[in-house]
Amino acid sequence: MSKTPNARTLNTNQKNVVRIVLAAGATVATLIGAQTLAFSESASAAQAQNQVANTGSVVDPNGNTALTNNDGSTTLDSGSYQYSDDGQNQNSSGSYQNNSSSQSQIYSAPSQPFPLSRSSRRH
């Protein structure tokens, strides 16, 4: 289990994100059960740049392109986190490659998105 950032250094929005992350981390640890789990998060933008996920911009339901703090700084990337079920930080080992092709943008969606179930296909 890696370190939690010092909450005293965070603004309100960042604290909220950290709370969400910590709750999610506890959930992951519970759900994965017997697996050894390392779950970390970072409030550092510099660290976030080195992380695989959470690299995209965010679009909120009102069409804003990103959530910002009152002071105008972007806070959402502070919610980045990663885990490895082997207890290793795969990013920091340098062996981890993100072959997922997309930036992980979040969009609002209708209450029933009606996805299709069909035989697996290439994207």
Added chain:
Amino acid sequence: MGNYTVQFTAMGSHIQAWLNAPSLQGSQILKSLPQWFEIWEAKFSRFRPTSELCDLNRHAGEWMTVSAPLYEVITLAVQGAEATGGLFNPLILPALRAAGYDHSFEAGDFVPGPAALARTNTTADFHEIGFRPADRSIRLPAHSEIDLGGIAKGWSAQQAAGILAALGPCLIDAGGDLVAVGSPDESGGWLVRIPDPRTSEIAHTVLLCDAAIATSGRDYRQWVRDGRALHHIIDPRTREPAASTVLSASVIAPGADGAEAEIWAKTMMLDPTRAHPFPALLFHDDGSIAMDSEFEALCRDEMQ
């Protein structure tokens, strides 16, 4: 509450997840999904030489300590093989490769591998896969190879849904196999459409709550080699692409069990007359559609 979604590609498929959350900020966990799938794909992919699965295949005949996820998925695969009398068999990889499916469908037009590449005379006996829980080791039968394709994807969707479910109702679409938890509205679940594989028109709409649906079929991941139409559904009894009358099979498993849904969808492709534990819908080559009463009870066609 609103629905928030993220989509990306992983495991050779389009992946999309929806989370019903009180705010955009409460849905930020969605941004981690690509990373989770990447971690799982790095373990389960047969197309990545560096994957844990490829390493295990290279060491067939030897005991090898593996990660908890790989141990779990192989355990589920063998349990599925037992439950289906071997119709679902994770050891069909040599036959799959011999049929030409020796590289990913992920990019560009698929050109099958040569027929002479890996002729196989037998399918290894899944009973010979050894498990040693004490040190989490597995031993594959010598000269065998394991493929976890669909079941690994179903398991990954289930894991992702399990994590997201702590934050709200959620739905994971892993290339057409879906895991649904809770309900985003008063309808009592997530509505999922099933197209007719011949026409692509919506044939049925089902309501899923705490359930998984997997669809296996011959309509995609197919190719022609030497004038013969081939596909990726291997019949372990013949070690050839299945000569099934079923074009696609959809199975709904309770408990958001994506792996079970995948196992039984593939099994129903191979033997549509087989007794099955979960609701099933079959599209046949002749245009007929068959569903059991349990599946029919989940249909909400008036809502499509």
